[in-house]
Amino acid sequence: MTEPDVESIAAGLRRQLADRLAAAGRLRSPGWRAAVEAVPRHELVPRFYAETDAPGLTTWVPVTPELVGLDEWLRLAYADETLITQFDGREIDWADPQPVSDAHPTSSSTLPSLVVRMLEDLRVEEGHRVTEYGTGTGYSTALMCHYLADDRVTSVETDPHVSARADANLARCGYRPRLLIGDGLGGAPGCPPAHRTIATMGVRSIPAAWVRQTRPGGLIVATLRGWMRSLGLVRLTVEDEHTAHGRFLTGDPTFMMARQQDAPASFGMLPAPDEGATRDTRYGPEVLTMPDSGFVAQLALPHARHFSLSADDGTVSTYVLDARNDAFAVLTPDGDGWAVRQGGRVLLWDAIEQALALWQDAASPGPTGFGLTVTPDAQHVWLAAPDGPSWRLPA
Template sequence: MTSEPDIGEAAADLRRRLAHRLEKDGRLRSPKWRAAVAAVPRHLFIPRFYRESDAPGVTTWEPVTPETVGQEEWLRLVYGDETWMTQFDGRDIDWADPKPISNAAPTSSSTSPGLVVRMLEDLDVREDMHVLEIGTGTGYSTALLCHRLGNEAVTSIETDENVARRAREALTMSGFTPRLLVGDGRAGHLDGAPYDRLIATCGFRNIPPAWLEQVVPGGIILTTLRGWMRSLGLVKLIVTEDGANGWFSEDDPSFMIARQQEAPESLGMVPGPDDGTKREALYGPDVLTSTGAAFMAQLAVPDARFFTLPVDGGPVSTFVLDSVTDSFAVLAATASGWQVRQGGPRRLWEAVESAVATWEEYGSPNTAAFGLSVTRSEQVVWLGNPNGPRWPLPS
């Protein structure tokens, strides 16, 4: 077994290599963030984790520890530019006897260092600034912020008490002592306000009003917006006296949605085979998963989810269900294309078709062509400029 001093030396060398690689790739752009990556011991924040197995069949994650893969391989994986899972279904893992995990939803992770530092660079911090982080997770990104700005400048909120406890232990072991809180990140932390910057490492359906109140005018909010079908993307907002405005990036980080905004367990009422009205569909269900088009579908039907299911033992159909309005759309293949059957207060597929058609009319741009305007009364995603096509975010 490698000794602790040898682990430290090997980890320090791997950190330097990681920093060099991220700098070469253009993700690390400033010497001070490079120094943070080279200094913060990621292996203390993810001493054990799960990686996705490449075995065929149902998605399965396998445990990675120094004991299961060997110390050298474990360290190599820790300092790779990868996201590693650390919790599933909100339950702690029995690391005394870790087993492969299937049919489970990841609920906490250590985000890839490349994405972490890309977001931290975009935060555009200076030494005299105070930062509020939403989603402490393992504490790795918190440690990078502390190295860059100092412990007293960083406040971090985690919703899961056990995840927060492990992050606190790792931060203390690494020599960092930020203000750590357990709670609902949507509320921010008024006692520590005002903040110059706010960064969220989980996805939100909209911008919480408390963030606007606690970040100074001219300050930056950097967060991922996402819906119940998919991530919308990373958005950088400049706070104003009465709201915030900004643009999406062309990256598409798919952070886990904040637990307080997870979709209801019930998908809604599954329609019967004769429910609704039928017509030829202009687009098939592939627009729900295709890059670009799926972004538009999420904007168009923010309260919907979809799944596939055989109907009456026949071909597979795609069901789009809105549990808020009890609306539905069912897509089935025909000899010439696709047929849609719709019912309920909202014509879901017409909303999707309209949004996708608008996107195509504007040249099928990537997410960097979209912006977000936030006021106290509404939050609207727009294409091209604030007077262009608009889609409201769910309240």
């Protein structure tokens, strides 16, 4: 029996992946299609965890050729799925890999459709220099190396173990970009200004160093996130070393938060049962989680988080807490409607209602109806136009 030709099988799977991405409208240009068909993703994720569809806690299972067989490993490697390679900032024990539940993924190979969409939106041209923040497995790094050249690509990774693994895998595939280890929020030390900057992790606001280290007229493509949810993918044009502006391209992407900006471990203190003032509200907790109203709620409450708790009588209340302002709002069912009890230095539910009113007055647009302006003093997400209603992002 002859050994299976792994590269021939993988090449066929890459062509199929490119076909699917093109049919979905994500892969639009010949250069990026050539990169998708050339870059061996299976070499960059030789072992990984895949999410299962089992009910209950989210569970991931290990995937290697030895565990699932060569064909299934390759199929999953070229699926349009995010493949997890690290949990909770700790390296995986591949000598005895076990299913993982109740964990926080901290490094991955992002689903190719999102990677390709961002690269297309980056509008890279021949001769450009690109700086990437969040090397991860190096898949997007490899695509850029193929499209441009190794010496035109710099990638910054905060985790030295992740960077070392990507470096080895990229070298095995024949790619030698400039890889840096450090806090990407501080930029790429020693690198010339980039024509294009791209980030594959979520940030609460655009780091000043990214603007400063992108050439005037250059583009930044990144995902803005909050502690309650993702805001979405934004593309900015850099005006000078302190100023940039642009619009949201979509509200879909959810990248892992930059580790330096993770939410505090503590949600803060729960309010006492008699604390705060209670009133009726027309909104229930669904406004925090629905796609478009949730976007607006995140803008209104940049430092808040929410969760639900059941009382002894079975009543489920939703708590919105902002530890920075010692503020809280508690939503409780009240007949056919809702009551809110709130207190602290900021009235959280008032802020949400005011933001929703402005949004509804503008015909309730999705994220693409919003834009972002970065100045030396502040960053504001605005509705409809730069002089429209706006919300300040956390520094």
